[in-house]
Amino acid sequence: MNKVITVFCLLFFIGAANAQQASDYFPTQTGFEWKFKAIPLDSVSNPVNSLAYYRIDNFESVANYQGKLANIVQTKSGPLQTILLQPYLDSLFYNTEGTNGFEYFSTRNIEPFLISLDSAGVASNFSFLSFFRSLQDWYDVYRFSAGSTEYTLLQKDTSITIGSTGYNFRFKYVGKKLQDETIQTVLGSYNCKKFLLQWRISYLLGPIVFDLLETKDTIWIAPSNWIVQDIIPGQYIDNLTILGVPPFSIPGLQTKLTDEIVVTVPSEDPMPNAFSLEQNYPNPFNPSTKIRFTIPSVIASETKQSQLVTLKVYDVLGNEVATLVNEEKPAGSYEVDFNAARLSSGIYFYKLQAGSFIETRKMILLR
Numbered sequence: 001m002n003k004v005i006t007v008f009c010l011l012f013f014i015g016a017a018n019a020q021q022a023s024d025y026f027p028t029q030t031g032f033e034w035k036f037k038a039i040p041l042d043s044v045s046n047p048v049n050s051l052a053y054y055r056i057d058n059f060e061s062v063a064n065y066q067g068k069l070a071n072i073v074q075t076k077s078g079p080l081q082t083i084l085l086q087p088y089l090d091s092l093f094y095n096t097e098g099t100n101g102f103e104y105f106s107t108r109n110i111e112p113f114l115i116s117l118d119s120a121g122v123a124s125n126f127s128f129l130s131f132f133r134s135l136q137d138w139y140d141v142y143r144f145s146a147g148s149t150e151y152t153l154l155q156k157d158t159s160i161t162i163g164s165t166g167y168n169f170r171f172k173y174v175g176k177k178l179q180d181e182t183i184q185t186v187l188g189s190y191n192c193k194k195f196l197l198q199w200r201i202s203y204l205l206g207p208i209v210f211d212l213l214e215t216k217d218t219i220w221i222a223p224s225n226w227i228v229q230d231i232i233p234g235q236y237i238d239n240l241t242i243l244g245v246p247p248f249s250i251p252g253l254q255t256k257l258t259d260e261i262v263v264t265v266p267s268e269d270p271m272p273n274a275f276s277l278e279q280n281y282p283n284p285f286n287p288s289t290k291i292r293f294t295i296p297s298v299i300a301s302e303t304k305q306s307q308l309v310t311l312k313v314y315d316v317l318g319n320e321v322a323t324l325v326n327e328e329k330p331a332g333s334y335e336v337d338f339n340a341a342r343l344s345s346g347i348y349f350y351k352l353q354a355g356s357f358i359e360t361r362k363m364i365l366l367r
Contacts, residue, residue, distance in 0.1 A: 020144045022096035025193065026071055026226050032059040034227075035261045038077070041252030043236040048251075054083045054261055057092065066104060068095045068138055078281050082292070083261060089282045094226070101142030101221070105173075107132045111284060112364050119316075119347065125161040131171075139173070142195055142221065146177040157204065168204040169212075173197070183220055183229060186259040190222035192229075212240060215250075230255040277352040277359040280338070284364040287341040291324065293352050297331040306330040309354045313338060316347050324350075340365050 034057040039047045055077040062071055074088035093104035107114065107129070114129040139153045154173040159166050178194040201213040220229040234252035241247070278292040295309060311325035321343060324336045338350070345367040351360040 020099060020193075022099055022101040022142065022144050025101065025144070025221050025223055026094065026096055027059050027224055030059050030061055033057065034225075035258055036255050037258035037260060038253055038255045041232070041234040041254055043234045043249035043251070045233040045252055047254060053077055054080050054258065055255070056083060056261065058088065060088075060091075065093050066138065068102065068104075070095050070104070076282075079278065080260060082278075082281070086281055095138065097140075099143065099145035100140040101144065102138045103141050104136070104138050106136055108284075111366055115345075115347065115364065115366075123160045123162055126158075131158065135171075135173075141175050141197055142193070142219075143175065143177060144193060146175075148177065148179075150174050150176045170200075170202040170204055170209065172200040172202070174200065178218075181220065185228055185257045187228075187257055190220070190225065190228055192220040192222045195219045195221070213237060228257055275352075275354065275357045275359070277350075277361060279361060280350065280363045284366040285340070286366050287343075288337055288339045289363065290335055290337055291350060292333065292335045294333045295329050295331050295354055307355055309352070311336065311350065311352050314349045314351065315343075316349075321348070329354075 034055075036055040036057070037052060038055055039049060039052045042048055055075060057073050057075045060072050060074045062069065064070065065072065070093040073092040073094065075090050075092055076083065076086050076088045078086050090108065095102035095104075110132065111129060114132055118128055135154060135156070141153060143151060152172065152174050155170065156172075157168060157170045159168050161167075174197070176196045176198075178196055180191060181194045182189060182191045195218070197217040197219065199213075199215045200211060203210040203212055215232065215235075217230065217232045219227055222228045231254050232252045235250045236247065237250060238247035274294070274296050276294045280289045280291045282289060291311065293311065295307075306328040309325055309327065309329040310323070312320055313322040313324065315321050322338065322340075324338055325334075340348070343365060345365050348363050348365060349360050350363060351358065
C-alpha cells in the first residue's frame with residue numbers, strides 16, 4: 001500500500017512540475033512591443049477593410065494594480081499614418097500565477113456599445129454601463145492546465161424593466177481551453193494555446209433558461225509573446241423581438257500581428273491635395289482629445305490664398321457646444337485640442353466646413 005501511495009505522489013508531482021506555467025507565455029522583459037492590424041467584421045464576419053485601423057501595445061512595467069502584481073501594457077490605436085506619432089493613452093493589465101493567466105476586465109472597449117444601449121432607452125430602470133462597470137475585476141480567463149471543459153468566470157442575475165414589464169436576466173462570462181493550434185503570422189509560426197471566451201445573456205423564466213445573446217472571442221497565445229491573434233465574429237441579432245427590441249447587428253473584429261507599421265522619414269512635407277477630417281484620438285476620451293484636418297492647396301487662387309474654415313462640436317440634439325476653429329486658413333494640415341471638461345458623458349459630433357466642403361464625425365466622451 002505504501003508503494004502505491006509513493007508512486008501516486010511521484011506521478012502527481014511530476015505532472016505538476018511539467019504543467020505549463022502561464023508566465024512561460026508572457027514576455028520576460030519590459031519594452032516588448034506588439035504591432036497589430038485590426039479589421040472590423042460585418043454581421044456575417046466579412047472583413048470591412050475600409051475601416052481597418054492599427055494598434056501598438058508596449059510592455060511598460062510591472063507594478064501592483066487592484067490587488068495583484070500586474071504586467072502593465074500601454075496601448076494606443078489609430079490610422080497607419082499617425083499611429084507612431086500618437087501617445088499611449090490607455091493600459092491593459094495581466095497577471096500570471098502558476099498555470100493561470102489573469103486579465104483585469106475593463107469596460108473600456110465595450111463602453112461605446114453600452115452607451116448606445118442606454119441611449120436607445122431599451123431598459124427604463126437599468127444602466128448597462130453601470131452594470132458592467134460593477135463587474136470590473138481580475139479574472140483567471142486563461143487556464144493553461146484546463147481540460148476541454150467549460151469554466152465559469154462570472155455569473156450574475158438581475159432584473160430589468162422593459163416597457164412596463166420586469167424580466168429576469170442572467171449575465172455569464174465563461175472560458176474554454178481549445179486544442180492547441182499552430183498559426184502563421186507575419187513574424188513567423190507559433191504553436192499557440194487557444195482559448196474561447198464568451199459573454200452570455202439569458203432570460204430566466206422560473207427554472208428555465210433561454211439563451212438570448214452570446215459573444216465569441218477566440219484568442220491565440222504564443223510562448224513568450226502572449227496574445228498574437230484575436231478574432232470576434234460579427235453577429236445579426238433577431239431573437240429579441242419578444243422583448244420589444246428590433247433586430248440589430250453587432251460588428252466583429254479581427255486583430256492580427258502586422259509588419260505594416262514602420263518608421264519612415266519623408267523627403268519633404270507635401271501640401272495636401274484634398275480635404276480631410278480625421279477621427280479624433282483618443283476616442284472615447286476624457287476629458288480632452290485631438291482633431292486633425294487638412295485644407296488642400298487647390299482652394300488657393302491667384303487672388304486668395306486662404307478661406308474661412310469652421311470646426312464646431314454639437315451634442316446629440318444638434319445644439320452647438322463648442323467652436324474650435326472660425327477663421328481663414330491657408331492650405332495645410334492642422335490639429336486642434338478639444339477639452340470637454342464642462343460637458344457630460346455622451347455622444348458628440350464635430351463638423352468641419354470650408355467652402356462647399358462639409359464633413360461630420362462622431363466622438364464619445366466617457367467620465
